[in-house]
Amino acid sequence: MTKLLVVATGNPGKLREMQxxxxxxxxxxxxxxxxxxxxxxxxxxxxxxxxxxxxxxxATGNWAIADDSxxxxxxxxxxxxxxxxxxGKTDAERIARLLRELGDEVHRQAQFVCAVAIxxxxxxxxxxxxxxxxxxxxxxxxxxxxxxxxxxxxxxxxQMTFAEMTPELKRTISHRGKAFAALLPKLPNLEVTDC
Ligand code: IMP
Numbered sequence: 001m002t003k004l005l006v007v008a009t010g011n012p013g014k015l016r017e018m019q020x021x022x023x024x025x026x027x028x029x030x031x032x033x034x035x036x037x038x039x040x041x042x043x044x045x046x047x048x049x050x051x052x053x054x055x056x057x058x059a060t061g062n063w064a065i066a067d068d069s070x071x072x073x074x075x076x077x078x079x080x081x082x083x084x085x086x087x088g089k090t091d092a093e094r095i096a097r098l099l100r101e102l103g104d105e106v107h108r109q110a111q112f113v114c115a116v117a118i119x120x121x122x123x124x125x126x127x128x129x130x131x132x133x134x135x136x137x138x139x140x141x142x143x144x145x146x147x148x149x150x151x152x153x154x155x156x157x158x159q160m161t162f163a164e165m166t167p168e169l170k171r172t173i174s175h176r177g178k179a180f181a182a183l184l185p186k187l188p189n190l191e192v193t194d195c
Contacts (some may be wrong), residue, residue, distance in 0.1 A: 004030060005062070006060050006063070010034055024184075025184065029065075032064070038056065038139060040052070048082060048114040063119070073109075076101055095152055110153065111134045112149075116130070131175040131179030133175040140152075145166075
Protein backbone atom coordinates (compact mmCIF):
# COMPACT_ATOMS: atom_id res chain seq x y z
CA MET A 1 0.00 0.00 0.00
CA THR A 2 1.46 3.39 -1.01
CA LYS A 3 1.01 5.89 1.76
CA LEU A 4 0.86 9.25 0.02
CA LEU A 5 1.40 12.39 2.08
CA VAL A 6 0.82 15.77 0.42
CA VAL A 7 3.11 18.50 1.73
CA ALA A 8 1.23 21.76 2.24
CA THR A 9 3.84 23.86 0.45
CA GLY A 10 4.62 24.88 -3.11
CA ASN A 11 8.30 25.11 -2.22
CA PRO A 12 10.37 22.17 -3.59
CA GLY A 13 13.12 23.00 -1.05
CA LYS A 14 10.73 22.43 1.82
CA LEU A 15 9.56 19.16 0.21
CA ARG A 16 13.19 17.95 0.03
CA GLU A 17 13.79 18.94 3.65
CA MET A 18 10.71 17.04 4.83
CA GLN A 19 11.69 14.06 2.66
CA UNK A 20 15.03 13.96 4.49
CA UNK A 21 13.35 14.02 7.91
CA UNK A 22 10.75 11.38 6.93
CA UNK A 23 12.95 9.19 4.69
CA UNK A 24 12.49 6.05 6.81
CA UNK A 25 8.82 6.63 7.55
CA UNK A 26 7.32 4.61 4.68
CA UNK A 27 5.34 7.61 3.38
CA UNK A 28 5.75 9.01 -0.13
CA UNK A 29 5.77 12.81 -0.07
CA UNK A 30 4.44 15.02 -2.85
CA UNK A 31 3.94 18.78 -3.35
CA UNK A 32 0.46 20.32 -3.03
CA UNK A 33 -1.25 21.44 -6.27
CA UNK A 34 0.17 24.80 -7.45
CA UNK A 35 -3.23 26.49 -7.72
CA UNK A 36 -4.19 25.73 -4.12
CA UNK A 37 -3.47 28.78 -1.94
CA UNK A 38 -3.94 28.81 1.82
CA UNK A 39 -3.73 31.91 3.98
CA UNK A 40 -1.94 31.61 7.29
CA UNK A 41 -4.60 33.29 9.44
CA UNK A 42 -3.82 31.52 12.74
CA UNK A 43 -2.28 33.33 15.68
CA UNK A 44 -0.09 30.42 16.76
CA UNK A 45 2.34 28.20 14.84
CA UNK A 46 0.24 25.14 15.74
CA UNK A 47 -2.97 26.77 14.46
CA UNK A 48 -1.31 27.63 11.14
CA UNK A 49 0.19 24.14 10.72
CA UNK A 50 -3.22 22.58 11.44
CA UNK A 51 -5.16 24.83 9.08
CA UNK A 52 -2.69 24.27 6.23
CA UNK A 53 -2.63 20.47 6.69
CA UNK A 54 -6.40 20.28 7.06
CA UNK A 55 -7.23 22.40 4.01
CA UNK A 56 -4.73 20.60 1.74
CA UNK A 57 -6.06 17.21 2.90
CA UNK A 58 -9.65 18.18 2.20
CA ALA A 59 -8.82 19.74 -1.19
CA THR A 60 -6.78 16.76 -2.42
CA GLY A 61 -8.53 13.88 -0.65
CA ASN A 62 -5.16 12.65 0.64
CA TRP A 63 -3.28 12.67 3.93
CA ALA A 64 -1.41 15.99 4.27
CA ILE A 65 1.44 17.41 6.34
CA ALA A 66 2.24 21.06 7.10
CA ASP A 67 4.70 22.94 9.23
CA ASP A 68 4.82 26.50 10.46
CA SER A 69 7.76 28.13 12.16
CA UNK A 70 9.25 31.38 13.27
CA UNK A 71 11.32 33.31 15.78
CA UNK A 72 10.04 34.58 19.15
CA UNK A 73 12.08 37.27 20.90
CA UNK A 74 11.31 37.55 24.61
CA UNK A 75 12.04 41.30 24.96
CA UNK A 76 9.71 41.97 21.99
CA UNK A 77 6.85 40.07 23.65
CA UNK A 78 7.30 37.13 21.27
CA UNK A 79 7.58 39.15 18.02
CA UNK A 80 8.03 38.51 15.15
CA UNK A 81 6.38 35.14 15.95
CA UNK A 82 3.85 34.04 13.32
CA UNK A 83 4.75 37.19 11.37
CA UNK A 84 8.43 36.12 10.98
CA UNK A 85 8.17 35.72 7.21
CA UNK A 86 6.22 38.98 6.85
CA UNK A 87 8.46 41.19 9.04
CA GLY A 88 10.14 42.78 6.03
CA LYS A 89 10.55 42.24 2.29
CA THR A 90 13.91 40.44 2.37
CA ASP A 91 15.93 38.48 4.95
CA ALA A 92 18.27 41.50 5.29
CA GLU A 93 15.34 43.85 5.96
CA ARG A 94 13.77 41.47 8.47
CA ILE A 95 17.08 41.17 10.35
CA ALA A 96 17.64 44.95 10.28
CA ARG A 97 14.14 45.60 11.65
CA LEU A 98 14.57 43.07 14.46
CA LEU A 99 17.95 44.50 15.48
CA ARG A 100 16.55 48.04 15.36
CA GLU A 101 13.57 47.14 17.54
CA LEU A 102 15.74 45.28 20.05
CA GLY A 103 18.25 48.17 20.20
CA ASP A 104 20.62 47.96 23.18
CA GLU A 105 18.30 45.67 25.18
CA VAL A 106 20.48 43.37 27.31
CA HIS A 107 17.88 40.64 27.69
CA ARG A 108 18.29 39.01 24.23
CA GLN A 109 16.81 35.55 24.80
CA ALA A 110 14.82 34.15 21.88
CA GLN A 111 13.57 30.84 20.52
CA PHE A 112 12.78 29.34 17.16
CA VAL A 113 9.57 27.31 17.25
CA CYS A 114 8.29 24.82 14.67
CA ALA A 115 4.85 23.19 14.71
CA VAL A 116 4.00 20.23 12.48
CA ALA A 117 0.55 18.79 11.81
CA ILE A 118 -0.71 15.80 9.84
CA UNK A 119 -4.32 15.70 8.66
CA UNK A 120 -6.47 12.77 7.49
CA UNK A 121 -8.11 12.96 4.04
CA UNK A 122 -11.28 14.34 5.65
CA UNK A 123 -9.27 17.22 7.17
CA UNK A 124 -9.27 15.97 10.77
CA UNK A 125 -5.93 16.46 12.53
CA UNK A 126 -4.33 13.07 13.26
CA UNK A 127 -0.98 14.14 14.73
CA UNK A 128 0.78 17.27 15.97
CA UNK A 129 4.23 18.02 17.30
CA UNK A 130 6.32 21.02 18.23
CA UNK A 131 10.04 21.68 18.52
CA UNK A 132 11.83 24.58 20.21
CA UNK A 133 15.45 25.76 19.95
CA UNK A 134 16.56 28.41 22.46
CA UNK A 135 19.25 30.99 21.85
CA UNK A 136 20.15 34.68 21.89
CA UNK A 137 19.94 37.50 19.37
CA UNK A 138 23.38 38.93 18.54
CA UNK A 139 23.97 42.67 17.94
CA UNK A 140 25.19 42.00 14.38
CA UNK A 141 24.97 39.09 11.88
CA UNK A 142 27.61 36.30 11.97
CA UNK A 143 28.08 33.49 9.42
CA UNK A 144 26.96 32.90 5.87
CA UNK A 145 24.99 29.63 5.89
CA UNK A 146 21.30 28.93 6.33
CA UNK A 147 18.51 31.40 5.66
CA UNK A 148 16.17 33.86 7.35
CA UNK A 149 17.25 34.99 10.81
CA UNK A 150 20.09 32.39 11.03
CA UNK A 151 23.01 34.93 11.13
CA UNK A 152 21.71 36.68 14.28
CA UNK A 153 20.51 33.56 16.16
CA UNK A 154 23.30 32.41 18.52
CA UNK A 155 23.17 29.05 20.29
CA UNK A 156 25.33 29.30 23.46
CA UNK A 157 25.87 25.51 23.86
CA UNK A 158 27.44 25.35 20.40
CA GLN A 159 29.02 28.83 20.56
CA MET A 160 27.79 29.42 17.00
CA THR A 161 24.98 31.11 15.15
CA PHE A 162 22.68 28.94 13.03
CA ALA A 163 24.42 30.52 10.01
CA GLU A 164 27.83 29.22 11.21
CA MET A 165 26.65 25.62 11.63
CA THR A 166 26.83 22.83 9.07
CA PRO A 167 23.36 21.89 7.78
CA GLU A 168 23.74 18.53 9.59
CA LEU A 169 24.42 20.16 12.97
CA LYS A 170 21.60 22.66 12.49
CA ARG A 171 19.21 19.79 11.64
CA THR A 172 20.00 17.92 14.84
CA ILE A 173 19.45 20.85 17.20
CA SER A 174 16.95 23.03 15.34
CA HIS A 175 13.30 23.58 16.16
CA ARG A 176 12.35 21.85 12.88
CA GLY A 177 14.62 18.86 13.55
CA LYS A 178 13.16 18.44 17.03
CA ALA A 179 9.56 18.73 15.81
CA PHE A 180 10.12 16.00 13.19
CA ALA A 181 12.06 13.81 15.65
CA ALA A 182 9.06 13.97 17.99
CA LEU A 183 6.69 13.11 15.14
CA LEU A 184 8.58 10.11 13.70
CA PRO A 185 7.89 7.53 16.44
CA LYS A 186 4.16 8.30 16.27
CA LEU A 187 3.84 7.79 12.49
CA PRO A 188 3.51 3.99 12.49
CA ASN A 189 0.51 4.28 14.83
CA LEU A 190 -1.56 6.30 12.33
CA GLU A 191 -4.57 4.36 11.12
CA VAL A 192 -4.16 4.41 7.35
CA THR A 193 -7.26 2.77 5.97
CA ASP A 194 -8.08 5.07 3.12
CA CYS A 195 -4.96 5.42 0.92
P1 IMP B 1 7.68 29.16 7.38
O1 IMP B 1 7.44 28.21 8.50
O2 IMP B 1 8.33 28.49 6.20
O3 IMP B 1 6.46 29.97 7.03
O4 IMP B 1 8.80 30.19 7.89
C1 IMP B 1 8.52 31.31 8.65
C2 IMP B 1 9.70 32.27 8.71
O5 IMP B 1 10.36 32.08 9.96
C3 IMP B 1 10.77 32.11 7.66
O6 IMP B 1 10.48 32.84 6.50
C4 IMP B 1 11.98 32.67 8.37
O7 IMP B 1 11.97 34.08 8.30
C5 IMP B 1 11.73 32.27 9.81
N1 IMP B 1 12.38 30.97 10.09
C6 IMP B 1 11.79 29.79 10.32
N2 IMP B 1 12.71 28.83 10.56
C7 IMP B 1 13.90 29.43 10.44
C8 IMP B 1 15.25 28.95 10.57
O8 IMP B 1 15.54 27.77 10.79
N3 IMP B 1 16.22 29.88 10.41
C9 IMP B 1 15.96 31.18 10.14
N4 IMP B 1 14.74 31.68 10.00
C10 IMP B 1 13.69 30.80 10.16
